Amino acid sequence: MLRERESPFLLFSPMLTLELFTPNDDARPVYLTGNFNQWITRDERYRMERVGNGRYHYVFREIPLHRHESMEYKYVKGGWESEELGEDGFPPSNRRMEIPRGKVSDVVPRWKQHAAGYDPRFYPDIQVIAKRFVMPQLRRRRRVSVLLPWNYKENPKKRYPVLYLQDGQNLFENDAPFGTWGVDHQLARLAQNGHRELIVVAIDHGGKERIREFSPYDSPKWGEGMGREYAAFLATTLKPYIDKNFRTLPDRAHTGLGGSSMGGLISIYAGFLFPETYSKFLIFSPSLWFSPRLFFEPVRFSSLAATKIYLYAGGQEGSGMLQNSKKFIEHLSKRGYDPAKLQLKLEIDPDGRHNEARWGQEFPKAIEWLYDTRT
Secondary structure: OOOOOOOOEEOOOOOEEEEEEOOOOOOOOOEEEEOOOOOOOOOHHHEOEEEEOOEEEEEEOOEEEEOOOOEEEEEEOOOHHHEEEOOOOOOOOOEEEOOOOEEEEEEOOEEOOOOOOOOHHHOOEEEEEEEEEEEOOOOEEEEEEEEEOOOHHHOOOOOEOEEEEOOHHHOOOOOOOOOOOOHHHHHHHHHHOOEOOOEEEEEOOOHHHHHHHOOOOOEOOOEOOOHHHHHHHHHHHHHHHHHHHOOEOOOHHHEEEEEEOHHHHHHHHHHHHOOOOOOEEEEEOOOHHHOHHHHHOOOOHHHOOOEEEEEEEEOOOOOOHHHHHHHHHHHHHOOOOOOOOEEEEEEEEOOOOOOHHHHHHHHHHHHHHHHOOEO
8 A cells, every 4th residue: 555755844733833022123024034944034935923012923834844853043134134133242043943833932132233335135144153162272162153155055065265263252243342343244245246255253252361362472471371272272173163064165275364463463373383274364463562482483384385464554553563564574575485375465554553443444455365255
């Protein structure tokens, strides 16, 4: 006796009902997005019904998921430029249901607001991969986020170059204590203007431990430097995880590292320790004064394939910023490296100050030069 072939999808009853409350509501409609629709945003099939002040309602009559597959979802007020935020102002992890049925009540405290100057359709998909990512070399944990290209989920076979950036708190959060680079907005503008997309990995700094973690060497004032351990975490723990869980181009030619101030310093040092891992360096206003010994490190870039270093410095930053930046470039140049293999670019702004807003302005210029992103 023949039986009907079992459907690979869940078409279940009773239905799943989602109820949403958001205290910070506005006129923009709320959509659901998730693995049930390939994470498409602005999908009219999953537009929620507004049933009251800050209250929304949606009933799933069927869910196109494979049997035994968990349901993951998020709320957005349009696209990723307006996704839900947690109390901390950061995009939360995907919501998840092992058995999607019944009635579920969710709360969205805040929503991301996009700035003018770009088409919000090109805004990156920001994900917190872990609020407490294990750093075994330092015996501590850290929040790590990824900024995925706006069309990442719509191109399941495409792979992307990667840039690892320090001081994740200051890269795209609107309420960052020292301001923000606005990397999310800059990536949207680059994509809109036809530049090839890349994945940005943002690693939060360690707060009061930031200086020690970013210090290449021990210091009489600051104590034991943990730069070697931090650099090892980036190259041997974090990068393998990113390459395993995201569609990266994992080879050296497509991998970059960068940061500003002390974040720029540790990025240089990490490049010295792991030259086989990175080929592109985005270095803004590095605190070279903090570790003069860095000038005398055995630089091994010359034995490898092409390497590119983009170094920015402002004339109003103090602490010998311009002098040390020029000295660093001269130090590399005088070693007789083949210009075809080691490309150096020094950008100087005589009026530039030491702050996130100025580094954000420099970010797209550096990306265009480092990654040759025009498609």
